[in-house]
Amino acid sequence: MKIAIIPKDERDKRFVNALKSKGAEVTIIAQNFISAKFDAQFKFTCFNKGRNFRYVARHIKAYANLEGINLLNFDLIFLRQNEILSEKDKFIFDTIEILENEGMNVINPTEGIRTSKDKYLGYYYLKKNGINIPETYTSNNEMSTYFQILKSKSKDNKDKFVFKPMSGKGGIGIVITCEKSTAGDILSMFALNNKVAIFQKFIKNNKDMRIIVVGDEVIGGIERIAGKGMHKNGISTGGKAVAFKVSDELKEISVKASKALKCKISGVDIIEDKESNNYRVLEVNCSPAFDGFQRATKINVYEKIADYLIKECKK
Incomplete structure (x- = not known):
């Protein structure tokens, strides 16, 4: 069994030991060393030596003649990387999505990562x-969201309002307030950063x-x-x-x-x-x-x- 792991962070190396102890052949894929070639056939490769240009420059002859690892030869790709913050990140996800179309078993599927x-x-x-789910409202027009907040009612007029970015992790960007005027300021900050706020009723x-x-x-x-x-x-x-x-x-x-x-x-x-x-x-x-x-x-x-x-x- 050949399993490739595209890690989220260093902690994911613990999966390597767990899988190897069960007889699996495991490869950690360096995220910035993935290549694709569309010629007579599709070819997707990764290089696992080195992670930066300086390293490659010092070993240029070795890299020039290196074929790389054929990604289609794995039985499964364990995809832990879940951030699409740049075009390079998007390239990784696009490549994995293509591999899925070629029959590769990917966990989690790219569709699941994009949706969640x-x-x-x-x-x-x-x-x-x-x-x-919590009562939820969102709009790409912050004034529409603010009007929704103004219309919200509570028995004691002490409801808290929750604002979340459309994407994020670790609670970063989530703001909670009970002041409608502050809610307006929060929405303004989302708008200034070209972000869409998801507004929810606090539970x-x-x-x-x-x-x-x-x-x-x-x-x-x-x-x-x-x-x-x-x-x-x-x-x-x-x-x-x-x-x-x-x-x-x-x-x-x-x-x-x-x-x-x-x-x-x-x-x-x-x-x-x-x-x-x-x-x-x-x-x-x-x-x-x-x-x-x-x-x-x-x-x-x-x-x-x-x-x-x-x-x-x-x-």
Whole structure:
């Protein structure tokens, strides 16, 4: 079994040991050394030696005669990289999408990554598949969003408003306020940076849940409890992780949400809405971090995912 990993960061090297211990041949693909050639046939290669121009310049003769690794020779590509911030990032995703069209098994599929990274599309597909989400409004006209805020009503006039960028990670860019005038200033900042704000009704709860889905299985869950004086529950924003037993209802919601966004491995964030007495999906993360989850649950996520990837190779 030949498995290639396109990592998100250095922590993803832990997958290498887990996969190798199960007999897989593993290659980490350097993201900036992928090439494509359209000639008599398609050819997609990667070079795994060196990561910058200076290194290549010092070894120019070796590189000039190097054929590279044929990406189509892998049984599976494990795609953890999920950011499309530049044209080079887009090239990686376009290449992987082409490989999918050529029959390559890619996990997560590019469609799942693109959809889950776009909160606007993500909320649409969640809602389309009958999954509860927070009350959501968005527009590429900030005044339209502001009028929606002015029309919002609450019993005690103390509702908080949540603003999220269409794409982001780790809670970066999420702003919460209870002042309508401040909400207007926030929208102005989004507009000045040519960003579209997603406006949601704040759900009162000092904790939410991160549930890890691998294929059709939930392998565990943590409650993420907000730090003192904080409104964000994420571990990356100071929240505390506590393991809990995932109910059958939450398992069903999590797997359904992951599939709705075409993800095969995901971290599904869910909050309990005590006012309406139901659960709402906040986000489906296509490349979740596992450190906090693993410390809290004592579940070896890397081993679980390695087992799943090998099973997928054999299909």
